[in-house]
Amino acid sequence: DTEVTQTPKHLVMGMTNKKSLKCEQHMGHRAMYWYKQKAKKPPELMFVYSYEKLSINESVPSRFSPECPNSSLLNLHLHALQPEDSALYLCASSQPARGGNSPLHFGNGTRLTVT
Amino acid sequence: SQKIEQNSEALNIQEGKTATLTCNYTNYSPAYLQWYRQDPGRGPVFLLLIRENEKEKRKERLKVTFDTTLKQSLFHITASQPADSATYLCALRTNAGKSTFGDGTTLTVKP
Numbered sequence: 014d015t016e017v018t019q020t021p022k023h024l025v026m027g028m029t030n031k032k033s034l035k036c037e038q039h040m041g042h043r044a045m046y047w048y049k050q051k052a053k054k055p056p057e058l059m060f061v062y063s064y065e066k067l068s069i070n071e072s073v074p075s076r077f078s079p080e081c082p083n084s085s086l087l088n089l090h091l092h093a094l095q096p097e098d099s100a101l102y103l104c105a106s107s108q109p110a111r112g113g114n115s116p117l118h119f120g121n122g123t124r125l126t127v128t
Numbered sequence: 129s130q131k132i133e134q135n136s137e138a139l140n141i142q143e144g145k146t147a148t149l150t151c152n153y154t155n156y157s158p159a160y161l162q163w164y165r166q167d168p169g170r171g172p173v174f175l176l177l178i179r180e181n182e183k184e185k186r187k188e189r190l191k192v193t194f195d196t197t198l199k200q201s202l203f204h205i206t207a208s209q210p211a212d213s214a215t216y217l218c219a220l221r222t223n224a225g226k227s228t229f230g231d232g233t234t235l236t237v238k239p
Contacts, residue, residue, distance in 0.1 A: 103171050
């Protein structure tokens, strides 16, 4: 098991639903990340939070809304998604993002299906 | 444009042999290069990190090299075992904290 916990493991939602993905880490890391991974593709960066502040947004559509309530928690709020948003959503954490050589610690992801 | 390429989508080798995976990049100035392992349905797991001023790093049966002139990293697994079968991803990390992954190489080690 990983030290980064993601819930739920699986999620099926309709295009008009609102749902949230949750991520938690207790390693004292101050940087947290959301990645999206499609089948047989590498993880693609969506957002980076550093010290609970959004530091990188990779031009992600506004139907994805991240939130970092505190240094241990990271949420991804979903609204009006499209079927092509179906993917594995991975959360990761690390020591501070800038200048650090800390590797990423990933959770096992939420498998999202949009119908 | 920036690009990270891993040598092949799939690599099949016999148990006990050395697996060598390649990661090439263009238009990047990475501070660090990392290698991860990913099993189906799970998140990537960190294996090794090498800094831009390091040539080689080892950990048990794993060895990684980093040539910033050739813009290439080689990842070796010696005495490979069927349990080493997985997808291996290289990732370039900049000082701004952004990590970008290559497409991965799926290694199959046959008994």
